[in-house]
Amino acid sequence: MTVNEFEAELRKVAVEGYYDKHEFHKLLHGGKLNRGQLQAWALNRYYFQACAPRKDATLISRSGSRDFRREWTLRLLDHDGFGQDEGGLERWLKLTDGLGLARNDVLAMRGVLPETVKTVEGYLDYVRTKPFVAAVATTLTELLAPKLHRERMTSMIDAYPFLDKEILTYFKQRFTHAPRDASFALDYVKRNACSREDQVACLAAVTYKCSMLTALLDALFDAYVRGNIPPGAFTPSLELVKR
Amino acid sequence: MTVNEFEAELRKVAVEGYYDKHEFHKLLHGGKLNRGQLQAWALNRYYFQACAPRKDATLISRSGSRDFRREWTLRLLDHDGFGQDEGGLERWLKLTDGLGLARNDVLAMRGVLPETVKTVEGYLDYVRTKPFVAAVATTLTELLAPKLHRERMTSMIDAYPFLDKEILTYFKQRFTHAPRDASFALDYVKRNACSREDQVACLAAVTYKCSMLTALLDALFDAYVRGNIPPGAFTPSLELVKR
Numbered sequence: 154m155t156v157n158e159f160e161a162e163l164r165k166v167a168v169e170g171y172y173d174k175h176e177f178h179k180l181l182h183g184g185k186l187n188r189g190q191l192q193a194w195a196l197n198r199y200y201f202q203a204c205a206p207r208k209d210a211t212l213i214s215r216s217g218s219r220d221f222r223r224e225w226t227l228r229l230l231d232h233d234g235f236g237q238d239e240g241g242l243e244r245w246l247k248l249t250d251g252l253g254l255a256r257n258d259v260l261a262m263r264g265v266l267p268e269t270v271k272t273v274e275g276y277l278d279y280v281r282t283k284p285f286v287a288a289v290a291t292t293l294t295e296l297l298a299p300k301l302h303r304e305r306m307t308s309m310i311d312a313y314p315f316l317d318k319e320i321l322t323y324f325k326q327r328f329t330h331a332p333r334d335a336s337f338a339l340d341y342v343k344r345n346a347c348s349r350e351d352q353v354a355c356l357a358a359v360t361y362k363c364s365m366l367t368a369l370l371d372a373l374f375d376a377y378v379r380g381n382i383p384p385g386a387f388t389p390s391l392e393l394v395k396r
Numbered sequence: 397m398t399v400n401e402f403e404a405e406l407r408k409v410a411v412e413g414y415y416d417k418h419e420f421h422k423l424l425h426g427g428k429l430n431r432g433q434l435q436a437w438a439l440n441r442y443y444f445q446a447c448a449p450r451k452d453a454t455l456i457s458r459s460g461s462r463d464f465r466r467e468w469t470l471r472l473l474d475h476d477g478f479g480q481d482e483g484g485l486e487r488w489l490k491l492t493d494g495l496g497l498a499r500n501d502v503l504a505m506r507g508v509l510p511e512t513v514k515t516v517e518g519y520l521d522y523v524r525t526k527p528f529v530a531a532v533a534t535t536l537t538e539l540l541a542p543k544l545h546r547e548r549m550t551s552m553i554d555a556y557p558f559l560d561k562e563i564l565t566y567f568k569q570r571f572t573h574a575p576r577d578a579s580f581a582l583d584y585v586k587r588n589a590c591s592r593e594d595q596v597a598c599l600a601a602v603t604y605k606c607s608m609l610t611a612l613l614d615a616l617f618d619a620y621v622r623g624n625i626p627p628g629a630f631t632p633s634l635e636l637v638k639r
Contacts (some may be wrong), residue, residue, distance in 0.1 A: 207457045213472065214453035219485060222449055223476045226469065227455065233466045242462060242502055274511075281457075 156343050159352050163342070164346045164355055165294055170363025171297050177370040177378065182305060184312020184315050188252065189389025191313065195249045196387055197269045200262050201369060202245050204273050209373040210281050215285050223351040225335050231330050251320035253393075268372035283358065286345045290355035292361040293342065295335035301326045312317030399586050402595050406536055409599055413606025415542050420613040420621065425548060427555020430496065432632020434556065434618045438492045439630055440512045443505050444612060445488045447516050449475040451523050458528050467580050474573050489568040494563035496636075507630030513617035517606050525546070526601065533598035534605040536585065538578035543606045545570045 156164065170320045172178055180186050187240060209228040216222050232242025258264065280288045302324040309316055346352045376382045377389075399406065423429050424437060452471040461466050474518055477483025492502045501507065523531045545567040552559055559578045589595045620632075 203460075206462075207459070210453045210457035210465070214450045214457055215452070217446075219476050219483070222453070222472065223483075224477070226472050226476065226478070229465065229469050229472070233462050233469065235469070240466075295426075329440070366639070 154351055160343055162356055163359055166359045167294055167296055172366045172370055173301055175370045177374040182308045187394050189393035191250045191252055192389055193387055194373055195252050197265055199245055199259055200265045200269050200272050201363055203278055205223050208277055218308045241323055248320050266372045266376055266386050272365055272368045277330050281283055284354050286351050287354040287358040289338055290342045290358040292338045293359050294362050298331045397594055405599055406602055409602045410537055410539055413603055414581055414611045415613055418613045420617040425551045430637050432636035433620045435497055435632055436630055437616055438495050440508055442488055442502055443508045443515050444511050447520055451520055454523050467537055484566055491563050507517055509615045509629050515608055515611045527597050529594050530597040530601040532581055533585045533601040535581045536602050538574050538606050541574045542571055578591050
C-alpha cells in the first residue's frame with residue numbers, strides 16, 4: 154500500500170470498529186442511563202483510564218528515539234499531571250466523586266467487572282509484546298476521540314442535569330490534547346510501517362483496539378442493562394436505579 | 397532488619413561496590429587517559445546513558461501509583477529534555493562532540509564494546525523482570541553519584557585542558573537532580589520493602605547494579621588500557637593515543 158492508501162485503510166478500520174455505534178454508548182449519550190448505571194460506567198472506565206499512563210510508559214520504554222520519547226512523555230504529563238496541573242486521572246476522579254462513588258473504592262478499583270480487568274490487562278500485554286509500530290498504532294482510535302468527547306460533553310450536560318460542567322472537565326482537556334497526540338501517532342505509524350507486514354500489523358492493531366473498547370461496553374451492557382451483575386462486582390444502590 | 401538497619405546496609409553495599417575504586421576510574425579522574433581512551437570511555441558510557449530513559453519508563457510502566465509515576469517522570473524530562481531544556485542525553489553528546497567523535501557514529505552506537513551492550517541490555521531486563529521494589533533499588537547507586545560528579549568536574553577540568561567547562565555541563569546538572577532522585581528512591585525502598593525477602597532482594601539489586609557498573613569499566617580497561625580491542629569495536633586514531 155502507498156502511504157495514502159495505508160492511512161485511508163487505518164481510518165476506515167478505526168471508523169468502522171469504533172464504539173460510538175454500541176448500544177451502551179447510545180444509552181450513555183442519549184441520557185438513557187440511570188445514575189447507578191452511570192456510576193458503573195465511570196468506575197469501570199476508570200480502570201481503563203488508570204492503565205493509560207502505564208501503557209504510555211511502556212511505549213516510551215520500548216523506543217530508542219529521543220524525539221519519540223519526548224513527544225510521548227507529554228501523554229504521561231497529561232494523565233498524571235505536572236506541577237500545578239492535576240492531570241486527567243484526577244479529573245476523572247472528579248467525575249466519579251460527582252456521581253457519588255467513594256473515592257477510596259474507585260482508587261482501589263473495588264467492584265470493577267472481571268471482564269474489564271481482563272480486557273484492560275490484555276491491552277497492556279499487547280502494547281508490551283507486539284511489534285513496536287503496531288503497539289503505537291493501537292492509539293489511533295484517538296483520531297476519532299475529539300468528536301466523541303465534544304458530543305459527550307454537550308449531550309451529557311443536557312441529559313444528566315445532576316452532572317455539572319465542572320465534573321466533565323476531563324473531556325474538555327482532551328479537545329486539545331487528543332488531536333495533538335493522534336496526529337503525532339498517525340504520522341509516526343505512516344513513516345515507520347514500511348513493509349506490507351508492518352502495515353498489516355498496524356491495521357490489526359487498530360482492529361484489536363476497537364474490539365477491546367467494544368468489549369468494555371459489552372461487559373457494562375450485560376451487567377448493568379441486562380442485569381447480569383457478576384458476584385463481587387459493583388451493585389448500584391436501589392434508589393439510584395430508579396429513573 | 398529495622399528500617400534504619402536496612403538503610404545502613406543499603407548504603408554499605410553501595411559504598412563497598414561502587415566503581416570509584418576501579419583502576420579505569422582512577423586513570424580517568426587522575427588525568428592519566430589519553431584522548432583516544434577518553435573517546436572510548438565517552439562512547440561506551442553513552443550507550444549506558446541512552447538506556448536510562450528506557451529504564452525509567454519501564455519503572456513508570458510498572459507502577460500503579462500516580463505519585464510514584466509523577467516523581468519518576470521528572471527523570472524522563474531530565475534525560476530527554478522538556479521544552480527549552482535539551483536534556484542530559486544531548487549534554488552527553490556535547491561531551492562526545494568535544495572529544496572529537498562523529499555524532500552520527502555515537503548516535504548509531506557504532507563501535508561500542510560487545511561487553512557494554514550485553515551489560516546494559518542485561519540491566520534493562522533486570523529492571524523489567526525483578527520485583528518492583530528491587531528494580532527501584534537498582535537506582536540507589538545514585539546516592540553516591542553527586543560526590544563523584546563533583547570530583548569529576550574538578551579533576552577532569554584540571555587534568556584534560558582540551559575539555560572545557562561547557563562540555564562537562566552534564567555533570568553540573570546532576571549536582572541538583574541526582575540528590576533529589578536518590579532521596580525519593582531511598583525513601584520509596586525503605587517504605588515498600590516490608591518483608592525480609594524484599595529487603596534481601598533490594599540489597600541484591602544494589603550489589604547487582606554495582607557489579608554492572610564495574611563490568612562497564614572492566615571492559616574499557618581490558619580493551620583500551622590493556623589493548624585487547626575486540627574486532628569491530630571503536631579504535632582510536634593513532635595520533636590520539638600519544639600523550
